[in-house]
Amino acid sequence: MSTELAARLAAMTPRQRAELRDRLASASPRQDSLTPGQRRLWRTHHEHAGTPVDVVCQVVELRGTVDTGALVDRVRAFAQAHEALRTTFTPVGDDDARPVVHDTLPPRVDRTPCADSATAHALAARLAAEPFDLAEGPLLRVTVAEGPDRGWLLVVAHNLVFDAWSFELLLDALDGGAGAGAPARPFSRFAAEQRRWLAGPDAAAAARYWTAEVADAPQAPPTDRPRGTDTPRAGARVDFEVGRATADGIAAGAKKAAATPYAGWLAVLWAALAEHGGHEDVLLGTFTAGRDRPGDDRVVGYLLNVLPVRLRDPGGGSHGARTRAAKAATTAGLRHAGYPGELVGGPPPAAVFVFDDLAGPERTVAGVPATTLDVDKGVARYDLTVAVYPGADGATGWLEYDTARYDRDTVVRLAGRFTAIADAAAAEGGDA
Structure with missing residues (x-):
């Protein structure tokens, strides 16, 4: 390779190198x-x-x-x-x-x-x-x-x-x-690169990390009927919403904890599930985009990854303490986010957290203002999925549940406790 060519390659950004490949x-x-x-x-x-x-x-x-x-x-x-x-x-x-x-x-x-x-x-x-x-x-x-x-x-x-x-x-x-x-x-190309990565030392380190995270996993959140198989069944949803003061308060508290609103809302869910299950050690599933390598942001396909997040020690129990602990747990996991969740040992997650901040600029499609809405398909991939969508006027969301395992009244009560804890957390303001 000529010196000039080597210099030109070295000057490329990661995206330019990916496009060249x-x-x-x-x-x-x-x-x-x-x-x-x-x-x-x-x-x-x-x-x-x-x-x-x-x-x-x-x-x-x-x-x-x-x-x-x-x-x-x-x-x-x-x-x-x-x-x-x-x-x-x-x-x-x-x-x-x-x-x-x-x-x-x-x-x-x-x-x-x-x-x-x-x-x-x-x-x-x-x-x-x-x-x-x-x-x-x-x-x-x-x-x-x-x-x-x-x-x-x-x-x-x-x-x-x-x-x-x-x-x-x-x-x-x-x-x-x-x-x-x-x-x-x-x-x-993504599949080939993932296969090569899984054969290397970074994947081995990630496997050790996730094995430790799920070791001695806590009991899943209690259900109204015993769990049998862990495959999906018919589902339903309970919707909720909170006002702008609550959504802003969660975001402000997260900022005080040097965290994102994601961590603030994850802390709210942690508190609700800890109350529901009677113990602080909670294991959830959470989604990552799975696009960590240069060029993966241009790939259409299934790259989404579902990884565990282990929430164990809430400190003094304040919302601020929970938010800092949630941030620490998710930050540690992000260093190993390329490891497929399907290869992590243990049972699949029973409860999953979904978060999407909708407060950004309004999207246009074909040159006109556009609003995207998720559709309830009447199925439940997991026992319980909690989705939160902060927006300009507050936050909306839903709890999707497996109807073979939960009664609607139970999920309605859980949704009520979730929003009440969110209101209290916002009022606390992430106080350390």
Whole structure:
């Protein structure tokens, strides 16, 4: 290698080096096997055939008139550009599969008239309930529901090829905004790099860390009926909301603790579950984007990772002390966030925390203001999932529960205690 070339390579940013690797590869590395995350999804799909357990389902309200034809064209171009959305899965044996990437695999795209938001949500739920044929595809369905003065974009995809980050990449592409024109990075490249990483010393260190975290795990939160199998069943949700004073108070308390609002709300959930279960040692699942390597932010596919977070010592019991402890636990775990949660020993998490701050600038799609809304699909992936969405006017959220394990009255009481603890924490102001 010449001195000049070596100097030019050394001057590149990590993103530029990742893009160069992509350009130098004349073809994507073949993905002969599923990633650990995909293997879990594949098995769950077949254990619960015909139910939308691992299906992304979102409604995007478009508050204005859009060029529907152009929107449909952009959806199709996005699917063609991203390898994962041209992938199907051929069964191998009884519980595994091989990904098959097609040169073309158009998504299912439909247009339909729509009267209102409730009708759009009902249509999205029906789209999610339609079984996916993983061997034939396509695994992306998009419907543009058109009203007189606004529209709704209904996005339904199987998790095997799509996650929450992928959904945001789709919306960016549909709006033509920043990053929309960046070259797509193939999922097979992520899979190959993950496979190499898992064979190295950093993965071995991560495995030791997570083994220690789940060792002597505490009892899961109590349920109304005994746990049997840990696979998902029918689910329902209890919604909640808190005012702006409470949401602002949680954020302010987190700032005093040199933490993020995520840690502040995680501390609230910790206190609620400790009260519910009668012990302070709580083991939760939490989501990470799984995009830690340069270039992974441009990958469409299932990179999402579900990792444990162990909350043990609340200090003096104040909200500020809990927030600092939650920050310490999550910060330590983030150093090993590349390790697939499926490879961590022990039972899958019974309770999971979801957090998404919606207080940022308003999104536009196809040039008009847009609001994204999650759809209740009537299933529960875990025993209990608690989602919190801070916004400009406060915070909303829901508790999704497995109806085979919880009575609704129990979850309603838990939601009430969660919001009451949040109110008290905000009033405390994160006082150390």
